[in-house]
Amino acid sequence: MALACQQNSYCKEFQTKVKSCTPAELAVPGKSKKDKLRGYEVILEDTILFPEGGGQPDDRGTINDVEVLRITRRGADSVNFVTKEIQPGSEVNLKVDWNRRFDHMQQHTGQHLITAIAEKMYGCPTTSWCLGENISSIELDIPSLTDKQVEDLENEVNERILASIPVTPHLYHDKDDPELKQFRCRGLPDDHVGPVRVLIIDGIDSTLCCGTHVSNLSHLQMIKLLWTEKGKKKDRINLMFVAGGRVLRYLGRCVKVERSLTTLLKGPLDDHYELADKAVKGCKMNQKYVTSLLRDLAVFEGQKFKADSNSFLSLHRKEGDLEFMNIIVQQVANPEKICFLTVGDEKGAGLFLLSGPEIFIKEVGPKVAEILNGKGSINRGNYQGKANKLSQKGKAEKLIQETLSSKDSQVKSQDNSSQEKEP
CATH class of the missing domain: 3.30.980.10 (Threonyl-trna Synthetase; Chain A, domain 2)
Incomplete structure (x- = not known):
């Protein structure tokens, strides 16, 4: 027997009887295999709801106003998945989603x-x-x-x-x-x-x-x-x-x-390609110019800190990238000086880099990553990674400074102790 939907594809509403209704589960698209929807598989005597087949997706519709979420074919039967039990032997009214059909x-x-x-x-x-x-x-x-x-x-x-x-x-x-x-x-x-x-x-x-x-x-x-x-x-x-x-x-x-596009490119449809091509080429040229300026700025900032008597630099640059931060560290070229560098959205996500003595960055780096709600690791002697909350940059900077102050106090205490022991 051909299904009613195959004999008359224009039929939008139909009366039939339920042959069976058994508990079942339906995999939910976009979720894990374990996350399944519990419901029932309903088989009808006949149906206007088309099950998938021949390259055509299945219909959507209702059985007694109960939404049908999936329709598959099993031999000669059309199997409808619903979330409410429908009594076998009962007469039901089917409605098809006509727009989809x-x-x-x-x-x-x-x-x-x-x-x-x-x-x-x-x-x-x-x-x-x-x-x-x-x-x-x-x-x-x-x-x-x-x-x-x-x-x-x-x-x-x-x-x-x-x-x-x-x-x-x-x-x-x-x-x-x-x-x-x-x-x-x-x-x-x-x-x-x-x-x-x-x-x-x-x-x-x-x-x-x-x-x-x-x-x-x-x-x-x-x-x-x-x-x-x-x-x-x-x-x-x-x-x-x-x-x-x-x-x-x-x-x-x-x-x-x-x-x-006519509004954006300020020109008619026939000119869209040329105008867009011109805009893209201009954007690429500007990007190269900005990249060059950022590199020059990174060299300047690195050289400036290298000549400075301070031992700690904290710097943020929204337009910067990982290369920008690495250039600064390379220019400083002093493993005893500590650099805490960040790039990206000050209130959102970005990147961070912490350079300095190996023992220091191994101790402080993971703590900084945690404060910034990010992840990081040591790469080329620096602790670097992604940050999801650059808005916490101030707290991370405070941690670094407090750790530095603590280290300085320990060194001074050890120096004083050594001087007192001298004859």
């Missing part, structure tokens, strides 16, 4: 149309496809397509949409029916049960497919082929496209970006 119908039928026309025009069969969240892609078995070929393909595809050609599913109840061999197919799933469904676009394509589709190409409204890129295999390409409502949404995003 119709979008998938447009993209999936669009893929069939593009696949058929591309193979007819350029002899390149489709090896796989992906229905993405915003943009879909078709992997074609051809090394490349020119811009002109893509344009011609797009024109031909949209001509067929304007012709309002019917799209009809047909069921073959025997999967070994010899007539099925004439239809395009990449193979049935190993656990396939029940009739074989063939989708026919009159005069254009006939292929085995389990997905939901529009009933007429005119319902696709329009298809826009976006660009091509190299596929995973060097002799194949991915053709990116949008169909139906996605064309309008894609165009809407493009208009927003165009208007923003």
Whole structure:
């Protein structure tokens, strides 16, 4: 038996009965494998909620107003994951998320149309496809397509949409029916049960497919082929496209970006590339100039501290980087002098470096990292690392100074003790 959603993809509401409801768990996307959602797997006598298959994601919808979070296929059954128990044998009302469903119908039928026309025009069969969240892609078995070929393909595809050609599913109840061999197919799933469904676009394509589709190409409204890129295999390409409502949404995003760039670059659309290219080159030149100035400043600060009688330097530079701090230490070239250097956002994250006597930085470095809510280690004789709270720089500096004062007091005490023991 074909599911109700496969017999009539336009059915938005449906009555059926619950065959079973068993406890289950669902992995939560973006979280650890251990973090699972507890719920129930519900199997229905029939359903308008499409389980994932044929490259098409699963539907969303409700069973008695209980949200269905995942739909998979298990043999001939469609398995619905819900968070509330639904009594087996009870009659339920199904509602499909129509916006999601119709979008998938447009993209999936669009893929069939593009696949058929591309193979007819350029002899390149489709090896796989992906229905993405915003943009879909078709992997074609051809090394490349020119811009002109893509344009011609797009024109031909949209001509067929304007012709309002019917799209009809047909069921073959025997999967070994010899007539099925004439239809395009990449193979049935190993656990396939029940009739074989063939989708026919009159005069254009006939292929085995389990997905939901529009009933007429005119319902696709329009298809826009976006660009091509190299596929995973060097002799194949991915053709990116949008169909139906996605064309309008894609165009809407493009208009927003165009208007923003027009304001930012102070020029019309036709000049955007040249203006952006000029801005990027100018930014790179300025960055090189700033980097050069920072290096000169680091040399100056290092030489200045080297000539100073003070033994401790605390310096922050928002625009600096690790190279800036290392240059200062290299210029000081005195392991007895202590440098506490920081770069980055004074109230946020950045980098820090502590240089000085080895014993001192081994003792104080980890404490400084802890105060700055960061991590560090000894590298090239310096204790350096990342800081998440440069706002605590003052506390770290106070710790260093207190430690230095304590060390100085110990040295003076030892010197006085030695002088008293002399005859």
